[in-house]
Every structure is written in structure tokens, then in C-alpha cells.
Amino acid sequence: MQPKPTTHQTAVRRGPPTEPLWVQRFLIGAAVLVLVVLIVVPVLNIFAYALQDGVAAYFKHLTGDPDTWHAIKLTLFVAPIAVVLNVLFGIAAAWLLTRFSFPGRTLLTSLIDLPFAVSPVVAGLMLVLLFGAKGWFGPYLQASNIKIIFATPGLVLATMFVTLPFVARELIPVMQAIGPDEELAAISLGANGWQMFWRVTLPNIKWGLLYGIILCNGRAMGEFGAVYVVSGHIAGQTDTMPLRVEKLFQDFNLPASFAVASLLTLLSLVTVALKVILENWKDENVSE
Amino acid sequence: MSIHIANVTKRFGEFVALDNVSLDVPSGDLLALLGPSGSGKTTLLRIIAGLEHADDGVVRYEGEDVTQKAPKDREVGFVFQHYALFRHMSVFENVAFGLRVRNAPKAEVNARVKELLHLVRLEGLGSRYPAQLSGGQRQRVALARALAVRPRMLLLDEPFGALDAKVRQELRQWLRQLHDEMHVTTVFVTHDQEEAFEVADHVVVMRAGKIEQAGSPQDVFDHPASPFVMDFLGQVNVFHGRLQAGQMHVGNIAVNYPEYTHAESRDATAYIRPHEVELDRLPIDGTSLPVKVLHVNPAGAVTRVKVLSEAFGWSLNVELRPERYAELALRPGDNVFAVPKRVRVFMSDDYAI
Numbered sequence: 062m063q064p065k066p067t068t069h070q071t072a073v074r075r076g077p078p079t080e081p082l083w084v085q086r087f088l089i090g091a092a093v094l095v096l097v098v099l100i101v102v103p104v105l106n107i108f109a110y111a112l113q114d115g116v117a118a119y120f121k122h123l124t125g126d127p128d129t130w131h132a133i134k135l136t137l138f139v140a141p142i143a144v145v146l147n148v149l150f151g152i153a154a155a156w157l158l159t160r161f162s163f164p165g166r167t168l169l170t171s172l173i174d175l176p177f178a179v180s181p182v183v184a185g186l187m188l189v190l191l192f193g194a195k196g197w198f199g200p201y202l203q204a205s206n207i208k209i210i211f212a213t214p215g216l217v218l219a220t221m222f223v224t225l226p227f228v229a230r231e232l233i234p235v236m237q238a239i240g241p242d243e244e245l246a247a248i249s250l251g252a253n254g255w256q257m258f259w260r261v262t263l264p265n266i267k268w269g270l271l272y273g274i275i276l277c278n279g280r281a282m283g284e285f286g287a288v289y290v291v292s293g294h295i296a297g298q299t300d301t302m303p304l305r306v307e308k309l310f311q312d313f314n315l316p317a318s319f320a321v322a323s324l325l326t327l328l329s330l331v332t333v334a335l336k337v338i339l340e341n342w343k344d345e346n347v348s349e
Numbered sequence: 350m351s352i353h354i355a356n357v358t359k360r361f362g363e364f365v366a367l368d369n370v371s372l373d374v375p376s377g378d379l380l381a382l383l384g385p386s387g388s389g390k391t392t393l394l395r396i397i398a399g400l401e402h403a404d405d406g407v408v409r410y411e412g413e414d415v416t417q418k419a420p421k422d423r424e425v426g427f428v429f430q431h432y433a434l435f436r437h438m439s440v441f442e443n444v445a446f447g448l449r450v451r452n453a454p455k456a457e458v459n460a461r462v463k464e465l466l467h468l469v470r471l472e473g474l475g476s477r478y479p480a481q482l483s484g485g486q487r488q489r490v491a492l493a494r495a496l497a498v499r500p501r502m503l504l505l506d507e508p509f510g511a512l513d514a515k516v517r518q519e520l521r522q523w524l525r526q527l528h529d530e531m532h533v534t535t536v537f538v539t540h541d542q543e544e545a546f547e548v549a550d551h552v553v554v555m556r557a558g559k560i561e562q563a564g565s566p567q568d569v570f571d572h573p574a575s576p577f578v579m580d581f582l583g584q585v586n587v588f589h590g591r592l593q594a595g596q597m598h599v600g601n602i603a604v605n606y607p608e609y610t611h612a613e614s615r616d617a618t619a620y621i622r623p624h625e626v627e628l629d630r631l632p633i634d635g636t637s638l639p640v641k642v643l644h645v646n647p648a649g650a651v652t653r654v655k656v657l658s659e660a661f662g663w664s665l666n667v668e669l670r671p672e673r674y675a676e677l678a679l680r681p682g683d684n685v686f687a688v689p690k691r692v693r694v695f696m697s698d699d700y701a702i
Contacts, residue, residue: 246427
């Protein structure tokens with residue numbers, strides 16, 4: 062999935078449509094059908110299943126089971142760390158790629174996209190091969206008593222890898238469009254690097270950055286494949302919410318599984334809602 | 350503050366933007382770097398500001414070597430071609446930026462910004478954002494912002510390039526006035542010779558990374574050092590001919606060129622400015638060239654006439670004073686005589702077209 066650049070330049074065609082009525086109806090109908098079948102029904106279904114035993118049972122499924130509760134807390138712990146680290150990486154990468162020209166620049170640009178192309182399971186396996194007991198750094202890590210695979214650091218690494226492109230991909234087109242002149246102006250007026258970044262660069266990229274953070278966070282909380290491989294699936298220790306959903310589902314504990322799934326869905330919906338609010342807010346602010 | 354540039358060279362990959370350039374800008378001067386695009390004038394300006402690093406050579410301010418100094422420590426006011434105003438800041442904050450990053454006290458910032466907004470005639474627009482300003486207003490904000498920190502010199506990159514003709518004219522005169530009041534050493538880049546001549550004390554004509562000629566506007570215009578300068582400074586008629594024994598022959602016209610005395614003839618090019626040709630109804634002497642009037646354009650401060658020499662197949666652009674045009678009462682198709690009052694000859698090796 063490729064996130065859209067935040068500089069929206071949607072070409073809106075004004076005036077009444079010129080197509081025959083049946084074409085209009087067919088196209089609208091097809092679009093609505095796809096949306097309903099693929100998105101609306103499944104999402105509603107999750108909530109319907111989750112709430113089938115009532116609200117009390119729903120909350121009991123979420124909070125009553127210590128393993129489930131731990132999974133919720135773990136996801137809410139791992140995702141923000143991954144997001145913060147990716148923000149730092151994303152800003153640095155976008156800066157490097159848009160403000161400097163150097164040999165290998167194109168290669169680096171494609172490398173940032175690599176996590177989009179690589180299957181998350183493969184990403185997880187790569188981490189196991191590096192940091193696992195039999196991996197490259199395995200003996201050293203064991204000797205130093207550092208646990209990465211089957212522990213929280215592994216989860217953070219896996220989540221980071223999968224969500225790596227989000228922030229950088231958002232910022233690169235924004236920073237390219239803005240260009241370096243304002244930053245150079247700040248420098249020529251006597252600003253140092255930090256002053257330039259905080260006073261000029263950051264305010265200019267803030268919308269792109271927030272957009273990237275939101276997308277990155279949504280993806281980080283929902284990540285399954287890579288996390289599945291590195292977590293070892295230890296209930297109450299390394300199970301995140303998506304893993305917990307799957308485990309409960311495999312145990313035929315459907316109401317509990319759907320309860321966790323609904324919470325995860327809710328978090329995604331909040332993310333999407335935040336994004337929409339932000340876009341409206343931004344449009345108002347920009348066109349003041 | 351004087352600027353001294355010695356043997357500066359700058360390459361971008363294979364492209365040589367500046368080729369061993371040396372230049373002195375006296376303190377308090379208003380100097381124009383004039384040249385076509387790609388001549389290296391903007392690169393030179395950015396090297397003076399420290400926004401670009403020279404591969405070779407030295408930049409000195411008032412004798413002090415600043416080649417390795419960061420732009421933020423150079424105390425230079427730089428106005429960018431497209432102004433580069435901070436789009437998320439109000440006009441007031443834009444002008445205040447340089448003072449804020451120096452942690453100037455609030456009262457001082459307020460006073461100084463007010464003073465500058467007054468200077469650039471933008472009082473009352475302090476709370477506007479750059480997007481809400483016209484091109485000329487943005488330009489003045491950019492100037493105020495650069496001047497707020499009391500720079501030791503002012504550098505402007507194509508300062509009037511993006512403005513329409515009327516605003517441009519006003520701002521030119523205003524910049525000249527401002528400079529006369531403040532006497533801060535100013536260098537600006539332009540590709541418009543009229544602009545350079547009108548505003549600057551000194552003009553430096555650049556071409557392909559080198560300085561072609563430097564001098565006062567009068568100097569450069571009256572004594573162009575090369576065909577390139579001649580060509581670049583306004584419209585010119587070009588004729589190819591032969592040079593031999595101190596004279597250049599173009600058709601039946603002979604022009605003295607005492608620098609070349611060899612008997613062996615060689616190619617040369619003669620340049621005649623349109624306003625340095627006289628037209629008359631009757632031949633004055635042997636150098637008068639019979640021509641036929643093709644077009645007459647009396648609109649503007651001078652009347653432009655295009656004439657054709659049927660004997661040689663040349664066409665010639667002539668500029669007449671309106672009074673002279675009225676006197677002659679020229680019409681297309683009239684047969685008249687053209688007399689070049691001033692011809693500049695360059696040997697063709699100087700300048701390959």
C-alpha cells in the first residue's frame with residue numbers, strides 16, 4: 062500500500078455529468094457495492110459478534126482475561142515506540158534525500174520503500190536470523206544476556222521495519238515541494254541548525270508529518286506477520302493484540318476474539334477519523 | 350564593507366560555473382552582476398554569501414578571509430530570487446526572524462521591525478501572511494527581513510525578476526534611493542542590462558563563468574570590451590566584413606581600425622547600435638549607404654525604423670528621435686541614405702558566434 066502524498070491536488074470537474082444516466086447509476090452502484098461488501102459489512106459484523114453477549118460480557122472479555130489485557134497494553138506500548146523512532150528516521154531520511162545530492166541517492170530512495178515490497182513474514186524471519194539464538198548476533202546477545210527475539214525489543218524492531226517507509230514517504234514530496242530556499246534564508250539570517258529546523262522546517266512539514274504519524278501508528282498497531290515470527294507467541298508476554306485475536310480465534314473463543322478484534326478496529330477507526338479531522342483542519346488553516 | 354574575491358572557481362560535476370573569477374567591490378558600492386542565465390552570476394553571489402562553497406579561491410570581507418566561515422556568521426543580508434519568505438509566519442515575524450534567533454529583547458525587536466516596515470512602506474501589513482501579499486510587497490518584506498539584522502552587506506538575487514514592468518521600475522528607483530541613504534555595500538544579480546545600468550554604480554558583465562568586463566555603466570556601454578558585451582547590452586546591427594591595413598571594409602563603407610595594420614586581410618565583424626545610425630534624404634558623403642525603408646514604428650520614446658540595403662542585401666535597425674522622424678516624414682518604401690556615426694570592429698577570432 063502506498064500512502065498518498067499530502068499535497069492534495071485533486072482535479073475536480075465542475076458542472077453536471079455528461080454520461081448517460083445508466084452509466085452514472087452503474088458506476089455509483091458498483092462503487093457502493095464494493096464498499097459495502099468489502100468494508101462496511103465486515104466491520105459491522107465484527108462489532109455485532111463482539112457485542113452478541115452484551116456489553117458487560119464484552120468488557121469482561123477485554124479486561125477479565127489477563128493475557129488479553131497484557132496484549133492490549135503491549136500493543137499500546139510497542140506501537141508508540143515504533144512510531145517515535147520512525148519519525149526520527151523519517152525526518153532524517155527525507156532531509157537527506159531532498160536537501161543533498163550524493164552518489165547512491167536513488168538507491169537509498171528505493172531502499173526506503175523496501176519494507177513495502179518485502180512480506181512481513183520475511184521481515185520477521187530476517188530479524189530472527191540476525192538476532193535469534195542461532196543468528197549472527199545470537200551468541201553475543203546471549204552472552205550479554207540481552208533478549209531481542211521472543212521479547213519486546215524484537216516486537217519493536219519488527220514493527221519498525223514494517224512501518225519504516227510511512228513517515229519518510231509522506232515527508233519527501235512535501236519537502237521537495239517546499240524546496241530549500243526558506244531554510245537557506247533562515248541560515249543567512251543567522252539561525253543555527255536547530256533554530257532553522259524548529260522555526261522553519263518543522264512548521265512547514267507539520268501536516269505531512271502528522272499524516273505520516275497517523276498512518277504509521279495505524280499500521281504499527283495492526284501488524285501481524287513480522288510480529289508473529291519474532292514474538293514466539295508467548296501469552297501474557299509477547300502476544301500483541303493482533304496475535305491475541307488469532308490465538309483466541311484458534312481456541313474457538315469467538316466472542317473474546319471478536320471483542321479484541323473490535324477494539325483493534327476501533328483504534329484504526331479513531332486513527333482514520335483523526336486523519337480526516339486533521340485534513341479538514343489543515344485545509345481551513347491553510348486557506349485562512 | 351568591501352568585498353574581495355580572488356581566483357574563485359566552482360564546478361558542478363563537469364560544468365564549470367565559475368572559472369578563476371576575481372573581483373573587488375569597494376565599500377558602499379552598488380554593483381550589478383549582469384549576464385545571461387548560466388553565466389555564473391548567481392553562483393558568484395551565493396559564494397559571496399557563503400550559501401555555496403568555492404572549490405578554489407578566497408573571499409574576503411574588508412580584508413578578513415571568510416572563505417570557511419558559515420553563512421550565519423557572515424552578517425550578510427540575502428534576498429532570494431523568489432523571496433523565500435517564511436510562509437507560516439506573518440510579515441512581522443518574517444522581519445523579526447533574524448533578531449529572534451539572536452535572542453534580541455522583545456522591545457528592541459518590536460521597535461526595529463516597526464522601523465523597517467516603515468522603511469519599506471508596509472506599515473499596517475505586519476499581521477498579513479506572505480500568501481496575502483502582492484509580488485512587490487513580498488519583495489519589500491524580503492528586503493526588510495534582510496536589513497533587520499543590520500547586515501554588513503546586502504546581496505540580492507534577481508531582485509525584480511518576478512515583478513511586472515511598472516512595479517519593477519518603482520522598486521528599482523526605490524532600491525537606488527535606499528542605497529543612497531544607507532550606504533551598505535550592495536551586490537545584485539540581473540540579466541536585464543537596463544536594470545543594471547539604471548541602478549548600479551558599477552556593472553560586471555559575466556559570460557560562461559568568467560568576467561567579461563567590469564566598469565561604470567557609462568564605461569561598459571560606450572566601450573564594450575568584446576562583441577559579447579556589445580551584443581548583450583541592447584540591440585545591435587551586426588555586419589561581417591574584411592579587415593586589412595588599418596581599415597575594415599563592409600560593402601562600400603570603410604571604417605578605420607588602426608590596431609590592425611597587416612596587409613593580409615582577415616575576417617572581422619562590425620557592430621552598429623541602432624541609435625548610432627543617421628538617416629537622411631540626401632547622401633552626405635561617400636559613406637552614405639542607399640537604403641529603402643521597410644517598417645516604421647513610431648510608438649515609444651524613439652522611432653524604430655527598419656531599412657534594407659538592396660545593393661548588399663543587409664537589413665539595418667535604426668532608432669531616430671521623434672523630432673528627426675517628423676522632419677524626415679519617412680514612409681515604408683521611401684529611398685533614403687543611412688550614415689553610421691559609430692562603428693565598432695572586432696576581429697572575428699575574439700568571438701565565435
